[in-house]
Amino acid sequence: MYSFLENSTDIHIHCCPHINKRSTDIFEVIKFAEKNKMYAIGLMDNFSNTSGYASLVKKNFPNLNLKIFGGLIMEPPAGGVSYENAKISLEYSYFENDGAKFISFPTHHTRYIAIQEKRKLDYIQACFYVPDSGPTNETTKILELIANKNVVLNTGHLSPKETLTLVKAAKSLGVKKILVPSNNFNKTTIEKLKIHNVYFEFSYFFVSKATEVPLTHIDDESHKIKGLTLKTLKDLIEAADPKNVILSSDCGVSILPKPHLGFYQFIKQVHELGFTIEEIDYMIKTNSKRLFRI
Numbered sequence: 001m002y003s004f005l006e007n008s009t010d011i012h013i014h015c016c017p018h019i020n021k022r023s024t025d026i027f028e029v030i031k032f033a034e035k036n037k038m039y040a041i042g043l044m045d046n047f048s049n050t051s052g053y054a055s056l057v058k059k060n061f062p063n064l065n066l067k068i069f070g071g072l073i074m075e076p077p078a079g080g081v082s083y084e085n086a087k088i089s090l091e092y093s094y095f096e097n098d099g100a101k102f103i104s105f106p107t108h109h110t111r112y113i114a115i116q117e118k119r120k121l122d123y124i125q126a127c128f129y130v131p132d133s134g135p136t137n138e139t140t141k142i143l144e145l146i147a148n149k150n151v152v153l154n155t156g157h158l159s160p161k162e163t164l165t166l167v168k169a170a171k172s173l174g175v176k177k178i179l180v181p182s183n184n185f186n187k188t189t190i191e192k193l194k195i196h197n198v199y200f201e202f203s204y205f206f207v208s209k210a211t212e213v214p215l216t217h218i219d220d221e222s223h224k225i226k227g228l229t230l231k232t233l234k235d236l237i238e239a240a241d242p243k244n245v246i247l248s249s250d251c252g253v254s255i256l257p258k259p260h261l262g263f264y265q266f267i268k269q270v271h272e273l274g275f276t277i278e279e280i281d282y283m284i285k286t287n288s289k290r291l292f293r294i
């Protein structure tokens with residue numbers, strides 16, 4: 001019988017220590033993922049590079065079938081948007097060449113998100129953005145590093161225009177593997193990005209009840225995250241083409257189900273939208289393996 005979770009990868013789990021309550025922890029996530037014969041899990045954290053957690057697990061549980069990987073979201077508490085920070089993350093492990101598998105631009109400390117959250121002006125001005133004229137020198141150095149190491153560039157939560165500018169610059173610098181969180185984009189943006197051969201990520205969090213309540217994400221301020229309807233999700237996946245889509249749970253927050261259950265629920269919902277098992281396989285198995293080379 002076909003199992004949604006068997007051989008699947010959830011690339012986006014927030015089970016690391018956090019400033020607000022989690023539904024679980026790293027070890028429990030691994031236990032359920034292994035039990036459900038999942039292929040791999042990716043740890044995401046706005047406060048630190050997660051490649052260290054991933055290597056700690058690998059060193060202590062050498063018999064795990066499950067693969068576990070981490071990476072860096074360049075939020076200020078995790079060292080910010082800095083070449084040195086990105087470079088260190090790529091080596092941060094007990095093993096050689098086993099550091100960050102992805103480098104992400106900020107998810108919350110971006111001008112685009114800070115303006116939506118109605119933050120104070122000095123806060124907004126200190127946030128990351130991509131100028132219309134193209135990335136700054138520091139951003140360019142980071143993109144070159146990503147290209148040289150052939151790790152995944154995650155574009156974070158930038159505006160559609162900034163995302164396009166960043167993707168074009170990344171491509172011209174030789175970045176091959178790009179993941180674009182696309183939950184809040186429209187079809188036009190997706191069609192423009194598609195030309196550049198990126199993968200589009202859609203997450204359970206954005207169709208879940210977690211978008212209905214203000215939550216703290218990076219500091220004391222609570223904010224609602226803009227969600228999307230299942231109908232819109234269907235349109236966006238169709239625009240992107242399932243062959244370019246990766247589904248993830250983005251679970252870990254206490255009000256959502258444990259990550260493997262949230263992921264299962266999401267896959268089921270997407271399947272019920274009319275996508276075939278073959279298309280689902282691309283979105284939860286094939287594409288993540290290709291992108292992260294795990």
Ligand SMILES: [Zn+2]
Binds near residue numbers: 012014044250
């Ligand atoms: Zn997330």
